[in-house]
Amino acid sequence: MSQHTLHINGQNRTVDVSDDTPLLWVLRDHLGLVGTKYGCGKGLCGACTVHLNGAAVRSCQLPVGAAASGKITTIEGLARNEKLTPLQEAWIEHDVPQCGYCQAGQIMTATALLASNSKPSDSDIDAAMSGNLCRCATYTRIRQAIHTAAKA
């Protein structure tokens, strides 16, 4: 058990957890940020995706100690003052979610994609999004929404 200070969504938050605790469970169980989801715990599904210094990472694979030095953004931190990002807007417009459970991870990965590639092709999308599973299989609309957001 030890203290860790994390920089999350523009705020410093301090937690007292064992050093090997993955960032995912720090967010969910200790900071009340439950938008980031658990799906597999092995880096296979992408449900737990957050940004570390702008890059999409799997928070289930990131021990809290390794996250302490960076800037973390979670799904809760994307919108500013209630204003959604164009990608979040596109997600609503295309009615992407079914159950919705994977969608935070999808949006975090797609946000990182658009930050590095503002006009991705279908195959760019496929390559970037292949680490994110959707059990409800909303892939058709994920592609459409990313294209729409890229045009915004």
Next chain:
Amino acid sequence: MNLSPTDTRHPAAIARRDFVKASAIAGGGLLLSALFPSTKAAAATKGSSIFAPNFYIKIASDGLVTIISKNPEIGQGIKTSLPMIIAEELEVPWQNVTVEQAGLVLGLKGWQGAGGSGATPGHYMDFRKVGAVGRTLLEQAAAQKWGVPVAQCQADQGYVKHSASQKKLAYKDLVDIAAQLEVPDPDSVTLKDPKTFKLLGRRITGVDNRAIVTGQPLFGIDQQREGLLHACFVRCPVFGGKPRSANLDTIKRMSGIVDAFIVEGTDDAFGLRPGVAIVARDTWTTFKAQQSLQVLWQDDNASQHNSLLYQEQASQLAREPGQELRSDGDVEGALASAEQVLEATYEYPFLSHTNLEPQNTTALYQDGVMQIWSPTQNAINGHGLVKELFQLEDDKVKIDITRIGGGFGRRLMSDFICEAAAIAHKLEGTPVKVTWTREQDMQHDYYRAAGWHHFKGAVDAQGKISAWSDHFVTFGLDSTEKTGRGAGISSDEFPIRFVENARLSQTILSTNVPMGWWRAPGSCAIAFATQGFIDELAHQAQRDPLQFRLELLGPDRQVAPAGKRGPDYDSGRMKNVLQLAAEKASWGKKLPKGRGQGIAFHFSHRGYVAVVAEVTVAPNGSLSVDKLVAGVDVGPIVNLSGAENQVQGSLIDALSAAWQQEVTIEGGRVRQTNFDDNPMLRIAQSPQIEVHFDQSDNPPTGLGEPAFPPAAPAIANAIYAATGKRIRSMPFSKTDLTWT
């Protein structure tokens, strides 16, 4: 919103017309409460004196409307589509509507669950009526205020208008008068002409979408309470095993652990299973503790169960006669006189549901009340089990239904609710959340049953099926008499009733593997077998697979089920969707070797769906499913966006299951553990999808399931067209598809 019973009059006093009630809201506004579905509710009140409305509409004094959604949302879009039906008839602008999820309401016979694609057909007319009752009351209120006949008053998007005088009043200025009026009989109010619908049939985005894309706590696993502890519940990896002892003292000494104990459980495969509970300050600590947990399990002889053994038994039994479920005409005679008899065995494996949100439930036992927050498709089932386990009265078990991260049938079972309740009972006064690991989720499911179909069939000189015989080998849970849940077959299964000489027989193997309903139970696998063998017969007859199917369906007519057990089969509706899919997919276009089209159809859950698949198979055998085109008739569409989403998802889900997924049993336990050894389709493998609706003039029916079954056989049939290789077993990835 509080959903406590509000009326305890004598049952005889509650007439049919009283199933919708109006009352004033303190501080202004109109509350409509209702018991739905009304027919079942009517029956329910016979034995009960409680008027327990499961359904509310609230029109507040600011004109904003709140509609209760009583059925669980599992991703099928019900929380959006059912309120749309009310809003349409109530004539309120959709942007003024807020939807709230109801918890479990007792005292009802109508099922407050998610399954069987039943919610749309079960509520469509009732919900229109309740919306129309509200609209009528508001029109009557305006008529009274203006002193004009009600017939001259017209509700229109949150206002009532009087065209002659050009007057109009907002609902918010009418609700207090409306609350005092006598409620009209729901059966007598005028419903809107569907041609004038403003909302139904449009694309409406899901009501929770904003909360989803901003990561708000919606799901069962997101539940947070003051002082919440976290728990895991470890069961014997071998089905049915019980813990005899465990290194509990070691576990309890680990940092962050609060408690660890053995839960005796019950023998009910669908209730509280025996296991070891570990309680900690966070989920991660419970996961870690599992690595150090050592349990001495007692698993009797269950560990002999094995998929390879099942395979051997089934292959042999399939060729022998089984128990006859149905026999029409003279199958043996027709086979004997056929020029050539085709014989083939189709098979498919056990499947896990693999909801992306693993099983979880939060519970608090305090002051004799068990409060539960759960992602359940079937809250009343969990209620009954928990009540019984702890000898609690009906009203001492309360269940809040959260949004659900995928249902697919898994959460019709309540084992995980029982676990949370058992731990909460022990920790009286402290809320606790049980969260399963992915590995536990995959290894302790209620699986889609594996099955085998041994077919014999023949075509006559006219190219028609002259004989059809299907010997179905399936599983029973520790039984050779009774099929497991979702493991049965209907004796009407297509093409029975459409072929003169047809026979269906069955053999049940006993297994210790718990089985459960899996999206489109039965159909999800059986369609692969039947539509595959029909394709083989079409090729045998040297007929176009589409034409062959159209002729098999025969003239347009309603074909009744045996013993009036289900809906009629409308062959005309099926032919229409077949032709629709074929036309949109340019069926029959010339394709080079290695590319091919396949077609299939299936009727389930009252829905008619046909799919054309287009695939490319490289000479090295690598498969790419390029496009799936669906023709769908489920009557008029409620929410076009939601409906299309269900079909898109069903088709890709079906491909995912057919191509890559299986659960195998070794030593009485499941071998697969996570998405690495039981993969799920990823975006790069997902085909282009086209969905075409034939919105026939029939009552609207559900769409969570019926688009799933025809996709896999369409793909397998396309692979045959591309390569000449017939796939008769799932997952497809096990068949060598190389060609030269």
